Each structure stands twice: as structure tokens, then as C-alpha cells.
Amino acid sequence: MESTEFLKYASQIALFIMTVAMLFPMFRLFRGPTLTDRIVALDQMELTIMGMILCYAVYSEKQIYLDVVLMSSFLLAFGAMIITRYLFKRKIEND
Amino acid sequence: MKIFYFIYLFLYFGYTIVRSGWLAAWVILKGSRGDNGGIIYYQTQITRPMHLVLFFNLISMTPGALSVDLSPDNKTIHVHLLDMNGENTFLTIAGRIERLLLKTS
């Protein structure tokens, strides 16, 4: 079956491309000028991780990985809010 | 009739996110550094809180616009534009979405 082999190769190449794409937000995470740039870079890294898990679900043809992506999307939405909540508290205590 | 407008809004929104994602990716590929941005103030006439929250989220998905803040009297939305030259196209798209939301209420 040629088409199934094409799917395997395509998902492997896509995993490689996304691994290269992880490097740029990591550079921004180390070198960001301010604190909020680092939060945005963390968001981008988590979105890339979600894409990698979906790509692995295509590669291994198991739909159990979609549960992982579902929970990870909630963590993505609330992670930035939790970090900024502590920043708000620090701002209130300083004033 | 109300459900018909909701379905039309949903389809229009799905078309808009694909177009905005593609346009923002094209801006990156052209080698922009994000220097041309700025903040404009948009006056809304929506009064119901549920529709206001929905409109606030829908603005973030129109091409080249991101809603940043809401004034304390709920009438002015601060919108950040990626390219200040495209202000008129944003105003037409936001006006169309706002008219659709006012029809559904």
C-alpha cells in the first residue's frame, strides 16, 4: 500500500518541522525583553506541543491521544491567566 | 428567523478565521517587523452583556485586529491593528458583524 506509507512519511516529516519550530519560541523565552513576552512565548510553545500530539495521533492511528489534546487546550487557556493573577497580586501589594 | 441569522453568523465566522490566519501568516512571510501597528477606539451600540462578550471575542478573529481592552462604561473597545493602513476594511467588517449581532437579539 503506497498511500499508507506516504501518510507515515508525511507525519514524520511534519514532526521534524514542528521540532525545529520549537526552537524559535525557546530563544524568545530566554531573551525576551519583558515578562509578558515570555508568557506569550510559553503560549506558542504549548500550541506547538498540541500540534505535535495531534500529528502523533495521525502517525499511530490511535484516537486516545485526542483526550490529551483536549485537556491541554484547557491548560493553555488557563495557564496565562494563572500567571497574570500572581502578577496582579504583586502589583496590589506593592502599591 | 433568529436561528437562521445564528447559522449565517457561524459560517461567516468560520470563513473569517481562515482568511485572517492566512493573511497574518502572509504578513510574516513578507518580512514585517510589526512596526506599523497602533491602537484605535471603536464605539459600539450593543448593550446586552452576552452579545458584548461575543462581539469582543469575534473582533479578535477578524483579519489584522485584536481587541485589547474595554472602557468602564462598556461603550468603547480598544482595538490593536497590525497594519494601520487597513483601518477602513476593519471598520466595514466590524460593522457587518455588529449588524448581524443586533439582528439576532
Add this chain to the structure above:
Amino acid sequence: MIEIIIGILVLIAATVILVSSVGILRFNNLYARMHVVTKVSSFALLLMLIAVNLLFLNVWVLIQTFIIFHVLIFLSPISAHVVAKISTLLKLYDPQSKTPHEEMEEQE
């Protein structure tokens, strides 16, 4: 035949994610970076979810991907709003000028 379409969709989605990462690195302004995170990455995840739906062809998978996509659409603008709010409150970025505030950099 359907596998070839799925493979091409996955490759396009990976390339769009690479483009958005380059945008995170190249933009010099917090608000422009938030544009990239909320729009381009959601577009890439949409392509990837369509590919997963075409592979499995299942109602349960359709419901799960529907929930994932709507969480991405409706909750990522809220988190972007919170980040912009803390940025203007701590005076990290001035929205009209393009450079970061100098005093906060000295404090860090």
C-alpha cells in the same frame, strides 16, 4: 487516495506552525506577537483537526475536535486580553510607542 490528502494537510499545518514561530522571533512588539499567537496558530490547529477528522471518520472524534476548536477560539482572546491588561498596568509596553519601557528593564 484519502491518505494523500491527509498527509498534505498535515504538512501544510506544520509549515504554518513554523511560520508562526518565526513570527514570534521576528516581531519586536508585544501586541504584534499576540496577533500571531491568537490567529496563525489557531489556523494551523484547525487544519490539523480537519486532518484528524478525515482519518478517523467517527462521531465521537467529531465532538471532541469541536470542543477543542471552540476552546481555542473563545478562550484565547480572553487570555490575550488579560496579558495586555497586565502589560498596560505594569507599564511594560506603551501601546503607541514601539519600544519597551526603559524603567522596568532596569528593575528587572
